[in-house]
Each structure stands twice: as structure tokens, then as C-alpha cells.
């Protein structure tokens with residue numbers, strides 16, 4: 001496949017997801033509602049508990065990261081979910097494209113959307129709680145966002161794989177599993193407070209490292225030696241694994257007939 | 265018309281497919297039990313058979329949506345399992361129960377799939393416009409898919425299935441639920457696709473008239489096996505249903521008619537005597553001669569081939 005066709009297929013999916021997103025007012029509302037509720041409640045709680053400025057920043061970073069990852073991963077999962085819901089999955093697997101076009105195309109929309117959510121939350125955090133996202137500098141912020149996007153890609157593709165493996169009944173199960181994993185990533189606490197066994201899991205999650213690196217600029221000593229490099233390496237590893245799992249799931253769905261079953 | 269005389273578009277041998285579903289108790293359905301099918305380039309072949317016969321399963325395997333358990337399947341010279349990628353650009357499929365993303369509009373749906381097949385810019389716009397015109401979707405190009413009627417949805421599916429200019433087209437019950445007027449046009453359209461562009465078409469249908477009218481050849485499938493194969497005419501002869509000679513006679517009843525050699529049975533119906541014979545061309549003069557010799561007045565004669573529907577009913581037994 002030529003580069004032109006590669007980009008075109010990704011662009012086709014990007015355009016499709018963007019159109020679907022723009023058409024659904026309800027999605028739009030949902031997209032903003034939970035992130036805003038998150039930042040407000042965490043911010044207010046930190047005021048009630050009289051946290052120091054650094055501590056408040058710590059938990060706000062956590063809740064913002066969670067929102068960004070959630071919005072972005074949901075969009076990545078739309079790569080198959082939109083078609084599963086409307087029972088049109090077979091058409092795109094009849095076309096000469098690969099799953100990379102589906103996931104990358106959705107990821108692009110996910111990044112744009114979650115970036116918009118991030119800007120909004122940052123503004124809200126600054127206005128309501130005096131929290132400044134740019135305090136660590138542009139580079140640190142960019143790395144933090146990249147970490148969120150990569151984590152979202154891995155999570156979203158894993159959800160796609162689970163759904164094509166178990167059918168649409170597995171939807172709820174898929175969300176639950178991946179969200180449980182995310183909560184372990186030290187969203188609201190340093191992983192040093194976790195029991196050893198659970199900390200080991202948290203250490204296997206890339207987001208943990210990106211959070212750690214970003215928070216080190218708010219006065220929390222880094223728990224790892226090279227958090228960003230480690231986070232990137234882990235992300236690459238999981239991205240490859242998730243991609244492979246999705247590929248295998250599609251392969252299996254073609255064999256078992258699930259692909260057809262999800263299209264009628 | 266483009267001619268690919270003698271070249272095979274499809275060469276499937278001993279294809280088997282068993283579905284396993286259900287948990288914890290496994291259910292097995294043998295959908296295909298050793299199907300072999302060849303289709304020449306440029307032909308229209310109909311796959312007929314009762315519900316659950318395996319028609320959709322067969323088409324899905326040929327279109328790379330389903331992998332066969334056993335057997336070899338070559339489509340347009342590609343192996344459907346090993347060379348699926350290259351094959352997919354050259355074929356397409358539409359079904360009578362189509363579904364697309366609900367809130368996308370007609371033109372957006374066609375354009376989306378067009379891009380997946382590598383079209384862009386002016387070429388994509390031209391193709392989308394052309395297909396919208398071809399499928400008479402002009403007034404609906406900005407209508408969301410969910411707001412379309414069944415027939416319009418099917419036309420969108422047909423337009424989508426032509427977006428990559430396929431050499432081979434699979435149509436699974438393309439006229440399901442369409443009103444007669446639209447069905448006629450869809451059929452004319454299918455015939456034109458083959459005539460003008462030389463597209464090879466494999467279709468399934470439950471409308472025998474459609475199969476009779478459109479198909480060069482018919483494969484009859486039941487219980488995952490192909491039971492009969494041939495032109496509609498050949499099938500009718502193969503089944504030995506016989507042909508019907510209907511007579512209006514005076515006196516209306518002639519008891520000895522059924523005893524004439526070659527006459528299989530006679531029934532009276534609304535003043536007509538319907539004699540089923542092995543071969544009308546040979547038996548008609550004999551019948552007339554005998555009636556004449558007996559002094560029976562012949563007021564009217566009609567000769568009818570059996571309908572494909574009767575062949576279907578006979579085969580499906």
C-alpha cells in the first residue's frame with residue numbers, strides 16, 4: 001500500500017469519527033460533564049482538607065489526566081464501537097484496509113477532543129483553584145499529554161480487541177477492566193503508598209511514569225530514575241501488544257463468524 | 265461488453281464451514297459440507313436455496329469476510345485466505361439487509377468507503393456523484409441514513425458496493441423488501457452492470473422470477489451442499505418436472521387422456537384440462553391427433569414450461 005493510500009484510509013476514519021462526534025450533541029455534553037465534575041469535586045475537596053498547594057496540584061494533575069485519557073480512549077474504541085452499534089462492522093473489513101487505519105484515525109480525533117477537554121480543565125483549574133498547568137514548562141506538559149494519549153491508545157485498542165473477541169455483550173466488561181487498571185496508575189496518590197503487590201502492577205502502567213515526571217515539577221521527588229523514557233518504552237511495548245491482540249481478535253472473528261454476527 | 269471468455273472468476277473446491285457457538289454448551293452448525301463452485305468471468309450466477317441453506321455463508325467466504333475451515337478458494341486468481349488484501353480491492357458486496365452508521369448522510373457514507381478504497385479529491389467527488397445518480401439517490405444525498413426507507417437503504421448499499429469499481433460483486437438478496445417497481449429497476453441495473461462493465465456477479469435471492477430473468481446459471485444449495493447446477497432451462501429439464509399442455513375441450517372431460525404414452529398426469533382446473541407431459545414438443549401433435557380422431561372439439565391450447573419456483577419446491581423437498 002502506498003503512503004498516499006495509508007494516509008487516506010486514516011483520514012477517512014478521522015473524518016468519519018469527527019462527523020459522528022459533531023452530530024451527537026449528547027456525546028458532546030457527556031464529554032464535558034464528567035471532566036468538569038471531576039476537577040470541581042477534587043479541587044473543592046482539596047480545599048476542605050486544607051491541602052498544601054503542591055498536594056492540591058498533585059490530585060488535580062491526577063483527575064485531569066484521568067479525564068484526558070478517558071475521552072481519548074473512548075474515541076479510539078469508537079474505531080469499532082460505532083460500527084458495532086450500527087451493525088455495519090463487516091463493510092470496513094471487506095475494504096482493503098488494516099486495523100491500524102481504524103485505530104490511528106480514531107486516535108487523531110481522540111487527541112483533538114481530549115486536548116480541548118484538557119484546555120478547558122486547565123482554565124477551570126487556574127480560575128477556581130489557582131492551579132497552573134504550565135508551571136513545569138512546555139516540554140514537560142507536552143510529555144505529560146503524550147503519555148496520556150499513548151495510554152489512551154493502548155486502552156482503546158485493548159477495548160476494541162475485547163469487543164471483537166467477545167462480541168458487544170463484552171462492552172461493559174471491557175470498560176471495567178481497563179478502568180480498573182487505570183485507577184492503579186497512581187492517579188490520586190504516589191504508588192509508594194500502595195501495598196507491594198499492587199505497586200508492582202502500577203509500575204507496569206505507562207501512565208504512572210508520565211504522571212510521576214510531570215508531578216516532579218510540583219515539588220514531588222520522582223520515584224523513578226528515567227520516568228519519561230520508561231513510560232515511552234512501556235507504551236511502545238503495550239501498543240505493540242494491543243495491536244497484535246486486536247489483529248488476532250479480528251482474525252478469530254473472521255473464523256468464527258462473529259464478524260458477520262455483529263453486522264446483522 | 266468486455267469478454268473474459270473461459271476465465272474463472274471463482275474456483276472454489278470442497279469448501280467446508282462449521283459454526284461453533286454458545287457457551288457453556290457448544291452448538292455446532294455445519295453450514296457448508298463440501299461445496300465446489302466455479303463461476304466464469306462476466307457471468308451472473310444465482311445461488312438459490314431454502315433458508316439456512318448456507319448461501320450467505322458461501323458468499324461471505326468468497327468475499328473474504330469468513331475463512332473456510334477446509335477446501336481451497338481462488339477468487340480472481342487470489343487465494344481468499346492468503347491473498348485477501350489484494351483481493352479485497354477488486355471485489356465488493358451488498359446485502360438486502362444493509363446497515364451503515366446511522367447519523368452519516370448518504371453522500372458521506374459513499375465517500376467514506378470511497379476513501380478506504382483509495383479515492384480522493386476530484387476523483388472521489390466524481391465517483392460519489394456518479395453513484396448517487398446511478399442509484400437515483402439525488403434527492404437524498406444529505407439525508408441521514410437512519411431517516412431512509414428500506415428501499416433507499418438498499419440503494420445506498422448498492423451504491424457503496426460499486427464504489428471501488430469492483431470486478432466481482434456479491435449481492436445477498438439485493439431486492440429483499442423492495443416494491444416491484446424498484447425491484448425491476450434494480451434488476452435492470454444489475455443486468456446493465458454486467459453488460460456494460462463486464463462485472464461478474466454472484467447473487468442470492470428468494471425470488472425465482474428474478475433468478476430466471478437475471479442469471480446465466482443457477483446453483484441450488486441445500487443443507488450446505490450444491491444439489492443442482494445449470495442454466496434455468498437445464499435445471500427445469502433436469503428435475504423432470506415435465507411441461508404442461510393445457511386444453512379447453514368440448515366435451516370438457518376426456519377420461520382416456522391420461523393413458524396416452526408420455527402423459528404423466530391430467531387434472532381439471534376451471535374448465536381446463538392440464539396434462540403434464542414429458543416433452544411438449546413431441547406429445548402435443550400426438551395428443552391433438554388422438555382428440556381429433558375421437559371427435560373432441562379443441563377450443564383452446566396452451567403450452568407452459570414449469571416455473572423455476574416449481575423446480576425450487578421440488579429440489580427443496
Ligand SMILES: Nc1ncnc2c1ncn2[C@@H]1O[C@H](COP(=O)(O)OP(=O)(O)OP(=O)(O)O)[C@@H](O)[C@H]1O
Nearest residue numbers: 257260261283293295314315316317318319320321
Ligand atoms: N455467524 C454465524 N454464527 C453461527 N451460525 C451461523 C452464522 N451464520 C450462519 N450460521 C448458521 O449457518 C447456517 C447457514 O446460514 P446462512 O446464513 O448461510 O443461510 P442462508 O442460506 O443465507 O439462509 P437465508 O435464506 O435465511 O438467508 C444456518 O444454520 C445458520 O444458523
Ligand SMILES: [Mg+2]
Nearest residue numbers: 319320321436
Ligand atoms: Mg442469507
